[in-house]
Amino acid sequence: MNRVVRGLTSVVVAAGLAGGSAVLATQVLREKREDAVAAQAEPLKAEHRVDRVVNVLEGLADDGVYVAPDARTMLDEAGERKVAEAIAASETPVRVVVWTNTRFAGASGFDIVQQLESGLEESGERGVYLIWEGPEKGTADTFGPYGYVSMSPYEDFAGDPAVTLPQLVAQVDTEVRWSEPSEDFDYWGGVGGGIAAGALISVGALLGLGLAYGLIVLVTKRRLPGGWKW
Numbered sequence: 001m002n003r004v005v006r007g008l009t010s011v012v013v014a015a016g017l018a019g020g021s022a023v024l025a026t027q028v029l030r031e032k033r034e035d036a037v038a039a040q041a042e043p044l045k046a047e048h049r050v051d052r053v054v055n056v057l058e059g060l061a062d063d064g065v066y067v068a069p070d071a072r073t074m075l076d077e078a079g080e081r082k083v084a085e086a087i088a089a090s091e092t093p094v095r096v097v098v099w100t101n102t103r104f105a106g107a108s109g110f111d112i113v114q115q116l117e118s119g120l121e122e123s124g125e126r127g128v129y130l131i132w133e134g135p136e137k138g139t140a141d142t143f144g145p146y147g148y149v150s151m152s153p154y155e156d157f158a159g160d161p162a163v164t165l166p167q168l169v170a171q172v173d174t175e176v177r178w179s180e181p182s183e184d185f186d187y188w189g190g191v192g193g194g195i196a197a198g199a200l201i202s203v204g205a206l207l208g209l210g211l212a213y214g215l216i217v218l219v220t221k222r223r224l225p226g227g228w229k230w
Contacts, residue, residue: 048115049115049119050105050106050107050112050115051105051106052068052099052105052106052112053112053115053116053119055068056068056097056099056116056119057116057119057120060095060097060120063084063087063088064084064087064088064093064094064095064096065080065083065084065087065095065096065097065098066095066096066097066098067080067098067099068097068098068099068100070099070100070102071098071099071100071132074098074100074132074134074161075098075132075161075162075165076162078162079160079161079162079165082162082165082166083096083162083165083166083169085166086165086166086167086169086170087169089170090169090170090172090173091173092127092128092172092173092176093125093126093127093128094127094128094129094130094169094172095120095127095128095129095130095143096129096130096131096132096165096169097116097129097130097131097132098131098132098161098165099131099132099133100133100134101133101134101137113131113139113141116129116131117129117141117143120143120144121143121144125143125144126142126143126144126145126146126147126178127142127143127144127176128140128141128142128143128147128149128151128172128175128176129141129142129143130151130165130168130169131153132157132161132165134157135157135158135159136153136154136155136157136158137153137154137157138153138157139153140152140153140156140157140168142176146178146179146180147176147177147178147179148176148177148178148179149172149175149176149177150175150176150177151168151171151172151175156168
């Protein structure tokens with residue numbers, strides 16, 4: 001067997017091993033990711049929610065808008081009714097929360113929002129929630145699967161919330177986008193895609209090793225010990 005055949009055989013074997021390894025690694029990583037996502041969702045269950053989120057979910061059940069007691073100075077009862085009327089007229093389910101930002105609610109701001117979103121998803125609907133904490137401060141996002149809303153609390157949350165919030169609610173139908181991803185989506189495109197990706201990665205790695213070896217030989221004028229000097 002000459003050097004060329006030995007070299008090609010080595011490349012094919014290495015590519016096959018790398019392709020199989022890529023498929024195995026992809027499957028293992030996907031399973032670990034699914035387990036991690038499931039574990040991450042555990043703290044969002046009802047029994048783990050802080051009182052602030054529990055109160056909000058109960059208040060939203062009435063008319064879709066909740067104003068925390070410490071935020072009544074931002075939105076009075078007349079303004080709340082205007083927001084509720086806008087929510088009733090919206091084709092997209094909308095939930096509006098007005099509260100003040102605090103570090104003493106029993107969890108971080110991010111965790112509280114995630115708990116709220118999880119609670120909203122329990123209805124089986126998908127829609128948009130707006131959290132007003134002040135001018136240019138709050139959250140605008142979707143609840144339920146595969147949604148996106150283009151509103152920005154740093155740009156659209158401005159002025160008097162009694163005026164701004166009804167306007168934002170009225171814009172939701174045109175600002176939200178939904179998608180339905182395929183249930184059989186696979187990052188590598190299936191087993192064949194994983195093998196092909198592994199082969200490409202292995203070929204790239206072998207080329208890199210070959211280049212490095214060539215540079216070593218060129219600089220040192222010596223080859224590595226062994227019988228395969230190709």
